[in-house]
Amino acid sequence: AQTVTQSQPEMSVQEAETVTLSCTYDTSENNYYLFWYKQPPSRQMILVIRQEAYKQQNATENRFSVNFQKAAKSFSLKISDSQLGDTAMYFCAFMKLMAGNMLTFGGGTRLMVKP
Amino acid sequence: NAGVTQTPKFQVLKTGQSMTLQCAQDMNHEYMSWYRQDPGMGLRLIHYSVGAGITDQGEVPNGYNVSRSTTEDFPLRLLSAAPSQTSVYFCATLRPLGGGGTDTQYFGPGTRLTVL
Numbered sequence: 001a002q003t004v005t006q007s008q009p010e011m012s013v014q015e016a017e018t019v020t021l022s023c024t025y026d027t028s029e030n031n032y033y034l035f036w037y038k039q040p041p042s043r044q045m046i047l048v049i050r051q052e053a054y055k056q057q058n059a060t061e062n063r064f065s066v067n068f069q070k071a072a073k074s075f076s077l078k079i080s081d082s083q084l085g086d087t088a089m090y091f092c093a094f095m096k097l098m099a100g101n102m103l104t105f106g107g108g109t110r111l112m113v114k115p
Numbered sequence: 116n117a118g119v120t121q122t123p124k125f126q127v128l129k130t131g132q133s134m135t136l137q138c139a140q141d142m143n144h145e146y147m148s149w150y151r152q153d154p155g156m157g158l159r160l161i162h163y164s165v166g167a168g169i170t171d172q173g174e175v176p177n178g179y180n181v182s183r184s185t186t187e188d189f190p191l192r193l194l195s196a197a198p199s200q201t202s203v204y205f206c207a208t209l210r211p212l213g214g215g216g217t218d219t220q221y222f223g224p225g226t227r228l229t230v231l
Contacts, residue, residue, distance in 0.1 A: 004157075033218060035219075042224075043203060043224070043225050044222070044224055044225070045158075045205060045207075045222035045225075047219060047220075047221075050219060091157050091158070093157075095218075095220075097218075102148075102160055102163065102173065103150075103158070103160065103207075103220060105157025105158045105159070106157050107155070107156055107157050108155070108156070108157055
């Protein structure tokens with residue numbers, strides 16, 4: 001079974017600054033996906049970014065980027081130029097390849113962006 | 116194109132009552148799943164389906180039934196509601212990479228259920 005751990009229950013950052021959210025996971029699988037989902041107060045789950053484990057290059061999506069360290073089983077999310085709209089819960093999630101229904105989530109990090 | 120829709124948005128039940136949470140999608144995704152989110156926690160998988168007529172249990176299936184008679188719909192039934200089932204329920208869909216998709220799950224807006 002897989003486990004996903006987010007060790008920072010809450011974080012805050014000033015608007016326009018950079019913040020990094022941590023995620024570690026445990027698995028015996030070699031091929032898998034990792035995701036970061038954002039959940040604003042509306043509670044909608046919004047995909048932020050995804051990483052395929054077989055890709056060495058770190059994924060980026062505009063202001064969002066990841067630091068994927070496969071050997072260390074670490075998958076952190078960096079948010080650059082933080083905006084007030086980034087205030088939300090952020091969840092790290094793991095999915096085995098060819099197991100498209102089965103996401104394993106971490107406990108989440110609540111991020112507050114301050115003006 | 117509505118994506119993934121869930122009804123109702125909110126529901127209050129009494130212990131022992133039964134009800135069905137509805138999930139519908141118009142994206143022709145083969146895979147559908149149900150998750151629950153308890154306060155302060157991540158989502159946990161209840162049941163999932165890889166296609167019409169095929170369902171299987173996830174991490175926390177007790178107290179819930181599902182069926183998948185069409186590609187579009189995947190209802191979740193609470194047989195006899197208990198306070199421990201108070202949660203927010205999310206439906207998600209996916210088109211697998213092998214089927215021309217992206218292996219990324221898309222979530223509905225959620226149903227907040229309270230069992231008294």
